[in-house]
Amino acid sequence: MEIIKNIEDLNKFRSNYDQISFVPTMGNLHDGHISLIKRANEYNDTVIASIFINPLQFNDKNDFINYPKTLDSDISLLIKNECDCLFLPDQSILNNIKQIKSSYKSQHLCGLNRPGHFDGVLTIVNRLFDLVKPTRAIFGKKDYQQLLLISDFVKENNLPINIIGSEIVRDQSGLALSSRNNHLSADEKKLASNLYKTLNIIANKLDTLTINDIINEKNKLRDLGFSIDYLNVCNPLELSEESNYNIRPLIVAIAAYIGEIRLIDNILIT
């Protein structure tokens, strides 16, 4: 695997290949990220992954500073999973960066209490797309709103990039894998698996669901020690809350804190 740290070398590498499958990440790679690399490899093109901890998308400075960094093991995992190139840019890619403003869809779910977060995501993703010029880019459905906003952005700007959503990878308890899980103790991880259980409870009773059921599920999670950012049933294209639970598709999405650690998950019902 080639490890490339500057734009000049990336351009040289890029000019040798026709089709590129691209997997942008912030590192601290786990099986969720690796599933994206495997997905990228299904296309038999050249696979480029990037690791860049994007300061533009953090609302909390400490969260940015404390973001886990495990470069050596990330590199080993990428090599093992047949990634062809790792792009490892430094902060200079932020110089003169074109600021992207996310659409109204960023006002829902994760964007509501994290102003500017998705502007930061789109700004860096657009920059990476501009540099890597991928044929396709693969993103996890765990960050569903991010995937939707990026797909919309690519369509609206006629970028010649195919955006692929890849399934959520979970541990045996159902907990969606996340770099943030590393900050949880074993007991907290067990507790965290209740998020997926709650999503399933709601998804399995949509036919008879009422708003009170959602309130009850939130209260149960609060009693267990969670602090809830949102638990919503939404239209998966608009992300606005849906009150008619009989229509399809729907997405049930949650964000909740255990202590300082923010966890997200969702189930798409088609």
Ligand code: AMP
């Ligand atoms: P991050 O490093 O957190 O920015 O994530 C990089 C990519 O990995 C994003 O497209 C995420 O949606 C994806 N990802 C993270 N966790 C998972 C997971 N458990 N399952 C599938 N994709 C994931």
